[in-house]
Amino acid sequence: MLTQASDLSAGSSRHVAVVGTGIIGVCCARSLQRDGHRVTLIDRTPLGQGASFGNSAVLATESVVPVATPGIWRQVPKMLLDPLGPLSLRWQYLPQLTPWLLRFLAASRPEAVERISLALQALLDDAVPAYRLLLKEADAEDLLVRRGWIAAYTEPSSLRSYRRLADLQRRRGVEVAELSVAEMRQMEPALTKDLAGGLYYPQVAHALDPHRVLLALAERVQREGGQVLRRDVVGFRMAEGRVQAVETTEDSLDCDAVVVAAGAWSKELAKRLGVKVPLDTERGYHLTIPAPGIALSRPVYSTEFGMACTPLASGLRLGGTVELGGTVAEPNWKRAQVLAERGRRLFPDLDTRDASRWMGFRPSLPDSLPVLGPAPRAANAVLAFGHGHLGLTLGARTGRLVADLVAGRPAPIDLAPFAATRF
Ligand SMILES: Cc1cc2nc3c(=O)[nH]c(=O)nc-3n(C[C@H](O)[C@H](O)[C@H](O)COP(=O)(O)OP(=O)(O)OC[C@H]3O[C@@H](n4cnc5c(N)ncnc54)[C@H](O)[C@@H]3O)c2cc1C
Known part of the structure; x- marks a missing residue:
């Protein structure tokens, strides 16, 4: 799988389109921007109106049980x-x-629970420090207690x-x-x-307002030149196994790489990138x-x-x-x-x-683990969705891992349990 990262890493600073302005998309955009990429966040609704708007605000790092x-x-x-x-x-x-x-x-079988809990532990590790860093840079550290x-x-x-x-x-x-x-x-x-x-x-830890966390991070993205566009994404223009552009109901947006972070609506977009996920x-x-x-x-x-x-x-x-x-x-x-x-x-x-x-x-996803990794049939696309009960908790950590994938840096954890192809 990770051989694809070599393609993702081609060129240092690129234009990355991120589909979805939930907490996952916004954290991905901010982490990619910290790596020097130009980012465009795309959503059909205003910033953070999906699941990330009204969740229970808990950074549930104890949630190692599926x-x-x-x-x-x-x-x-x-x-x-x-x-x-x-x-x-x-x-x-x-x-x-x-x-x-x-x-x-x-x-829910005992051996599966054991395996899943190990994967969750690896992902949850560092979840709070990863947020603290992003929130500090957004002058919003006090939103987390x-x-x-x-x-x-x-x-x-x-x-x-x-x-x-x-x-x-x-x-x-x-x-x-x-x-x-x-x-x-x-x-x-x-x-x-x-x-x-x-x-x-x-x-x-918990956030004093999960939507304000998202808005603070998105504001920082925009302050650094990142764009937020209101569009409905319907697919991708592909050439030679790479995404050339994000297709929306209005236009076609050229990009060098794409991240799909469209929450509960990501299935159709993943299918358009060649992978079926439950x-x-x-x-x-x-x-x-x-x-x-x-x-x-x-x-x-x-x-x-x-x-x-x-x-x-x-x-x-x-x-x-x-x-x-x-x-x-x-x-x-x-x-x-x-x-x-x-x-x-x-x-x-x-x-x-x-x-x-x-x-x-x-x-x-039925196994309580997100899909997090390269799209198997689109060399410059990363999938980052399906965080279930832990999307707020894992936002900043996911952003960091996605930035690693786009940069071609080795991930600090084994990403195999999160592969889109695991089903
Ligand atoms: C009641 C409740 C309580 C929760 N409590 C917690 C908690 O305490 N802690 C925790 O960690 N998690 C919690 N969660 C889970 C967490 O809210 C989610 O996992 C997280 O918000 C998912 O973020 P996301 O960015 O993937 O998706 P979303 O926030 O749903 O964002 C996806 C975005 O993609 C956009 N989109 C989709 N398709 C397209 C398209 N084709 N074109 C353009 N845009 C598109 C949508 O408009 C949306 O804005 C809770 C969830 C609920 C419902």
């Missing part, structure tokens, strides 16, 4: 029967989703099953401590007494509450509710859940509404009035 873990198949009937459950599947979408779902279930995060469990059985996953995290070098209910309430007095216990991850989406919802009536010092996560509660500059965000339903169906806003109920179960004094609601499309 979404599919042993026994998850037992949840499939519940997924189908409860449209408001933390993990749900739209019936109408089942026929289209079945191949993805089968791969997802296959990725490290106060750890708490995983709260209401049921003793959930806590017991997550202890097993915590063991895997510890084996991957993640710092994690078990907390009693009293300790949890000492750290976060707004939490209910009605808990079984929790886990604390002291090294986890990319789908895990839709997620949020409520952002401007005056929640409670104060949190750090994010609190509930696996049982599939929900993160993150203190942001603009209020408290209750975000998460997974709805397997594709990119076309309308949002089911009841899913956002139940976040308020679940939030009140964790924080009895929570005031959810005036909450704004949002839905976003996590770009997800």
Whole structure:
């Protein structure tokens, strides 16, 4: 695969087109620019209006465990029967989703989980320092804080099953401590007494506003001469196995290299570069509450509710859940509404009035790993999408790895687990 990097490295300073102005595209553009390339960011919507707009803002460096873990198949009937459950599947979408779902279930086998967690560990390493560098240069370092995060469990059985996953995290070098209910309430007095216990991850950081992080980095890109164009990309003009130009509904934009970072919509573009990937989406919802009536010092996560509660500059965000339903169906806003109920179960004094609601499309491969590497049939194209639950966390790190690929520098980690051709 990486023999292609020799083509990518031809010439030192080039014009690189980056499709997608989500956090992945913006971080790629900034890292490429730091290497001396001229960059053009292309998106059909205004800057960062995709999944990167409303995520839960957590730099979840403890997330070395894939979404599919042993026994998850037992949840499939519940997924189908409860449209408001933390993990749900739209019936109408089942026929289209079945191949993805089968791969997802296959990725939950213990040996697969072990392999995937090693790949995640390698990718997550350095995620926070990589951001700090980019944000410092964008005068926005204060948008990132490290106060750890708490995983709260209401049921003793959930806590017991997550202890097993915590063991895997510890084996991957993640710092994690078990907390009693009293300790949890000492750290976060707004939490209910009605808990079984929790886990604390002291090294986890969060952003005070994920969209502002993206805008600060994009502003730096533009200040350095990078362009941001509003276009709908429909394909690529190819010659001799290389991309000559990005084709949009309006025009054709010449480039020396291209990065596809189009989030949940990258599948079609990857196909046009010669590779089929089983990319789908895990839709997620949020409520952002401007005056929640409670104060949190750090994010609190509930696996049982599939929900993160993150203190942001603009209020408290209750975000998460997974709805397997594709990119076309309308949002089911009841899913956002139940976040308020679940939030009140964790924080009895929570005031959810005036909450704004949002839905976003996590770009997800069934094995919880992104596609990150050269396009196998287009010598000057790099694919960088499918970061699932970890797109914010992995933005800066991905940008750096993409810049390495374009420069032809050896990557500091083995990129084979992220190859588009692995399926
Ligand atoms: C509820 C929720 C909570 C989350 N919480 C977290 C969290 O706490 N931590 C974390 O790390 N991650 C979290 N995530 C995941 C994270 O938000 C995503 O992984 C990440 O935003 C993906 O970034 P992206 O740049 O790949 O995609 P996006 O932000 O979706 O950007 C893709 C862009 O490509 C553009 N595009 C697509 N096709 C074309 C085309 N043909 N032409 C032009 N433009 C195109 C789109 O318009 C879009 O702007 C969460 C996600 C959700 C939904």
